[in-house]
Amino acid sequence: MPKVSIIMPYYNAAEYIFETVECVINQTFKDWELIVIDDCSPAPETAEVLRKVKGMDERIKVLRAEQNGGAGLARNIGIREAQGRYLAFIDSDDWWYPTKLEEQIKFMEENNYPFTCTWYEDANERLEPYYTMKQDEKQTFKSMISGCNIGTPGVMIDTKVLGKKYMPALRRAEDWGLWMMYLRETDYLVTYPKALWKYRHIPGSETSNKWKQMKAVVAMYQQVLGMNPLKAWMVCTFIFLPKNILKKLKKVA
Template sequence: MNNLKEDEISEVSIITPLHNAEAYISQTIGSVLHQTYQKWELIIVDDVSEDDSVQIVENFSKNDARIKLIRLRENSGAAVARNTAIETAKGRYIAFLDSDDVWLPEKLERQLTFMQENNYPFSFSAYERIDENGRSLGTVGVPKKVNYKQMLKTSVIGCLTAMYDTSHFGKVYMPLIRKRQDYGLWLKLLKQTDFAHGLQTSLGKYRIRRDSISANKMNTATYNWRLYRQVEKLSFLASCYYFSHYAVRGLLRTKFPTFAKKLGVMQ
């Protein structure tokens, strides 16, 4: 692996929304602390947690000033939490890590090297899926690159792997919708660059939870449709076209998961 010199690059701002994740947040923070690249800030925005999540984060932040906690006054959803963190961010690069996911130790170093050496402003990577107990559910492969129209057919970018360069885009925020806001951000970014580039190495672990907001497939599909029509302003026919691709890929994920993994459509 190529060595990345920390004095040649601005820091990374890591965006983490938090809501009732006391069982996982220590592992998430630990995976950032153990990064081989250490020039980062971790901005955690609590969306009115009712468990001990905040206390756990405060214990970490007392020992490391790079870990910053912001508390929202009312429950506002992941989009508001993430946008609040982006607004506060000071790093050149914006990366995302949810409060129940984890990164592998070389995630930042490998991805930053990939972006710097190739002058890529927007990148993502393969990742592993795990269950609530951390058991592997297989690796999700990704394409080498994807453009806006391809992304409309299905989101191939795992949020925990995405990173964009503010020196190219400026700060770009998520649309204020309750679900699929990360997908909306990827589409925003792809309107400003030709491609997002995929790193084939798995760099993180995405946790599948029974109570996950994305567990309700019908509800998620509804928000996908709203994203096409209300956020992207696509025509009814264009929305039908892209939604049909989304639906077929959903069928592949459910009925033919091995084939779906090869296509990189396991999200």
């Protein structure tokens, strides 16, 4: 069995996926499987692209969702099929440094941390970094209610300790919802204080639409945390918005 299962949803990302898969293959830690899940991508080149991806390494599996359900539900298919003790995630347009898995697993095993993330670099389409996103040393269920600056490709979960959980049926903020589920059952999400991957920002992508992002936050508050609509919008407007979206806009400016 592979020690690490890496989950990658795929949707119309032919321009970037080969570079992303290469960064996985180039990891110094070799005991992994990569599970790519096609979320019913409509692009005509999809079948050929994923055929080539599967042929890049024998540790790569390609699955297909029965219907388009968003990245979260696609990831759930991968989580269900995962054989590794550790769950890791990467999106089809992001990039890991070669020692990402090696360093993070060593950090977890030496300290008995079952739930960790790493710093990352915001980068442009050419993967040129312009900002390092640093998380707090430890985050709790309570502290993460106000916002989540944890990129999914930096998270790793020890399923031998915490078990498998699945992302909520949300189109956005589904990863944040999953972290909140885990934090209900463990004290901390612990940060490895080094940038081990790059988050490629693509103009016009879903995450660049701030209004959609706010609605997604409200939906997560309601579905995962059980808030009523009024409370969810109040927390989003007066706690999440100033701490996250406005802060990021100032950073970019």
